[in-house]
Structures are given as C-alpha cells and as structure tokens.
Amino acid sequence: MEEETILERLRKEFPAGVKEVLTSLGDEVAVIDKEALLPIATFLRDGPGEFKMLLDLTCVDYPGREPRFEMVVHLFSLSRNRRLRIKTGIDESDLRIASLTSLWKNADWLEREVFDLFGVRFEGHPDLRRIFMYDGFEGHPLRKDYPLRRRQPLIPLKE
Amino acid sequence: MPSRIQQQARQDTMLLNMGPSHPAMHGTIRVMLELDGERILNSEVEVGYLHRGFEKTCEHRTYFSLLPYTDRLNYVSPLINNLGYVMTVEKLLGVEVPERAQYIRVLMSELSRISDHLTCLAAMAMECGAFTAFLYKMKAREFLWDVIEQTSGARMTTSYIRIGGVRADLHPDFDSVLKKAVEETRLVLKDVHGLLDKNKIFLNRTRDVGVMSQEDAVAFGWTGPCLRSTGVSYDVRKAHPYLVYDRLKWEVPLGERGDNFDRYLVRMKEMEQSLRIIEQAAVRIPKSSRAFIAEGLSPGQAIQESRRQRVRKDIALSPNLEGSEEARYPDILASDKGFVVPPKEETYTTIEGLINHFKFFMRGHGLRPPKGEAYFAVEGGNGELGFYIVSDGTDRPYRLHLRAPCFHIVSALEQLIRGRYVADVIPTFGSMNMIGGELDR
Secondary structure, X not given: OXXXXXXXXXXXXXXXXXXXXXXXXXXXXXXXXXXXXXXXXXXXXXXXXXXXXXXXXXXXXXXXXXXXXXXXXXXXXXXXXXXXXXXXXEOOOOOEEEOOOOOOOOHHHHHHHHHHHHOOEEEOOOOOOOOOOOOOOOOOOOOOOOOOOOOOOOOOOOO | OOOHHHHHOOOOOEEXXXXXXXXXXXXXXXXXXXXXXXXXXXXXEEOOOOOOOHHHHXXXXXXXXXXXXXXXXXXXXXXXXXXXXXXXXXXXXXXXXXXHHHHHHHHHHHHHHHHHHHHHHHHHHHHOOOHHHHHHHHHHHHHHHHHHHHHHXXXXXXXXXXXXXXXXXXXXXXXXXXXXXXXXXXXXHHHHHHHHOOOHHHHHHHOOOOOOOHHHHHHOOOOHHHHHOOOOOOOHHHHOOOOOHHHOXXXXXXXXOOOHHHHHHHHHHHHHHHHHHHHHHHHHOOOOOOOXXXXXXXXXXXXXXXXXXXXXXXXXXXXXXXOOOHHHHHHHEOOOOOOOOOOHHHHHHOHHHXXXXXXHHOOOOOOOOXXXXXXXXXXXXXXXXXXXXXXXXXXXXXXXXXXXXXXXXXXXXXXXXXXXXXXXXXXXHHHHOOOHHHHHO
C-alpha cells in the first residue's frame, strides 16, 4: 500500500522525530516532535512524497493538557493525490515553533492567522503580525479561555 | 503602529490606499500601494474587515444549529458551504445518505457553482467597463436562483443541505424551471463569449496581466479555477470523488498561461461543464417514491384532530420546506432517527414525534459524533473548501476550522501586482473572486 509506505518511510527517516503514525477515519496522520517539524516538512515536500502543497495550517487549544496547543498541518501531494495531516504539540510555556514560510508561500498568512488567534510564535517568519484582529487587540480569541462575549471595540461604543 | 510598507517605503514614492471601501474592490479589503508614478513597487494587503469569529462561534453552537453560519461564508454559493460542513460531520458520524439526496446535492452544488462563477466574472467584467456583460450574467444568475429558491425556500441563506440528506424534496415543478434556467444560462454564456472573448479592451486588461506560474500557484496553495488556469489539473470532484460525481461525465477545463484572461476562460468553461453535470443528474436522479401531497388536512385541522386520536390522513402543507414530508424522508434523509430532525407533522400530532423532537434539540443530546477528528473537502466555487472538525464527544464541535480557498488565493495578490500598473490591480483582483465572508471568517 502506497500510503503506508509514506508513513512508514517517515518513521524510518526520522525515528526520533516521529512519535506516532496512525490512520483516523481514512486520513493519514503523523504526530511529530516540535523540533523535528522543519526537517520533516522539508523531507515531505522534496522527498518521495512530493507534498508540494500546504493545504492548511491551524491550531487546537486543549487547556489543562500538556502540551496545551496542538498545531495541525494538512499537506497535499498532487502527484500522488494524497493528503497528510501532521500534528505537533506546543507547550504554553514555550510558544515558539519553526516557521514553514521558507517551504510554502501561503504559510505566511496561515501562520499570521494562528499567531493572531492562538498566540503561537513562529520563529523565522518574515512579518509576524496580527491578520484579522487590529493592532493593540488584547488576547487571542480562539483560545478556550477567551470569553465568547468579550468585546474590545476599537472605537468606543455609544452608551 | 506603522505597517510594514510604511516603514519600508522609499522617500520619493507615494503611498496610496485602495480600500477598504473602494467601489472597485468588491468586498472590504485594503490594498496599500507604494507607487512610483503609476507603477506599483510594493503593496500590502490587509484583510480581516469582515472577521466575525465564525470558528469561535461554532464552538459554542450545536452541530445542527451552526449550519446557518456556514451559509454566510461564501455567500454567493451557500449550498456548497452547507455541503462541505455537512459532509465533514457525516464523515465523523458515519452516516449513509440516500441516493436521491446525493443527486439533489449534486444538482444544488452545481447550480451554486455556476452562480458563483457568474458573479465573479460579472463583477470582473464590470470593473473593466463591460457593463452589458455584467447585466447579462446577473440575468442568468436570477434564473438559477429561482430554481434554488423554489426548492429551498431562500435565495442565498438556504441552509438546505442537512446532516443526513437535504431539508426537503425537490419542488414538483423543478424539472421545467431547471430546464428554463439551463437554456437561459447557455444563451447568456454564448452572448458573453461573443462580447468578451475577442474584445480588444478586455484582452488588453487581462491578457498576460497577473500571470501566475504553476510552481507558485502550488506553493501558494491555490486550488479551484485559479489553479487550473495555470494548467494544473486538480479538481476535488475528480481527485477525491464524493457524492455521485464519479458516475457523471464531465471534464476539467484547464488554462495555459495562468493570467487573468485564463482565469476568466476557465470559469466560463467550467460553467458549461456544470450545466452538463446538471443535465445528466436531472435525468439520472432516482424518482421519488411518493408524489407531492396537494390535498389533505390543513396543519390546524391536523393538530385539532390529534387531540382526540392519531391522525391517519395526509397533511397538506406549503410546497416548499413546510410540506408533508414524512413519506418522502426515506428518499432524502438518512434512515437513522438520531441524526435527522423528525418530520414536523409527527412532532405536532404524536407524542413519540414530540419526544424525538426534544431529544434532538435538547442541550447535551442530539447529534454527538464520537471523539475524533476529520478533514473533508469539497470543490467550492473558489477551490478546495475544507472543514477540519475536532469532536470531543459532546453535542458541539470542540474545534471547527475552515480551509477557505480564497484566503490562499488572495495571499498571492501582492506578488501578482508587483511591478504592474495601478489599473491592473482591478482585473487581477476581480479574477481572484475574493469573497469577504469566506476570507475573513
């Protein structure tokens, strides 16, 4: 099976970096170490898998769990017609992670979005600013501890 | 805080804001340009003016009640958004959808795709000065929306595609209205081809303007018509077939140069393919097992009678959305009662129906997908429209993320307009089909 070999191959290449490989509801998933993200991503893009397209990059917040944040990256290989999901944990005490902007161009905006909504800091990002919220916005709205109804209007609302 | 472009701009250049509310920018987006005369040296695109916390809101809604929010993502083709969300939840739940409902979904998403492409090209043509083409396309769009409205009851905010199937069966007159809409759309496409394909003004503004290479398009995560205009053959409907797309005959039109004109042409050809799909699906759709009930007890009479005894007669309700649908449920909705809203006539006239209704809508009950996560993508008007849902076993998603296709496309705008003239921003931006609701979420 071809898709097995991608995950198996990944495991062979990065025995320390890949924590777990699994298939969930038909999607291939690799759980990897935070430090190994950049080498693994480079291998996936340029290696036999040819994952030339970064489909999506987002984050999930699990308060109370260690590590608190989980970054989820979806890759797509046009030549093999396969999707791959990579997950990696980010500790709340150390919110830094390697940026993928050197590999995929759309990582620029995607990482700005995750930085804006979750507060993850991407090391090596050329211009890490908020993208949806305005400058001076407090907090990161997609974190679970940000209240749904908290208002921070840029211009004071009329009483 | 000064933005990047303000800090980096040269002393002798001019900074110009286009937008956020500019008549030629459909949708609120701000493009800051650093100009040397008319030439763009640098630019910075600022988005987020329509951010309304879609993903945050969804975490606080049940799987059923967040459906209307998905209408408002890409508001030009709401049915495809419904479909993308619903199919992701179905993947989590493992629901089997009846064949007729699958065909209805295909019909509806192709109608939406055409109206999406029509809107994009209409706006693009108008911004280049072709107002007639704009009016023609709007006319065609009205016919398509008539079809959608007749069955779903709404033109834009439809919420028609539901978990397990669709909200209601097709309208009894669906075939004739569809036929008219297809005919009219074909005529309009022919007219528009005649108006624009060899139009000198249009060609000057679009040919070899905003050229995207294949490598860059892939590196930027472009999907949909914009990616295909560069010659990469990737269509989610072909690559990962869902519903009944693999049973229908159609082609994936490709462009060659990846410029504005190719993006226009690919969309035009795609509409023709969508019409092909619609015509085939309308013929091959399995017939409904029961005819529409026009005569029977009125809803008030039925409730009156249910106080004395169980109602055995048919109940005639309005033809769309409030019809006596129970008998047609097997054709259009999944058979598992836990996944679908019980029919209204049962809710109002029997105690079991009422209990089912409450069980479905009560907090903490209803749809509760098992723990896990799923990514599912459909081909939206702009490209791969993917939903990533994490379920923790409760009745509301733990995390819902939308992969908005035009987010990736618009992120390439800065590169496409660098070194071009101010006037080139308009057709380039127009051909991208930026939709604020989807981009900013």
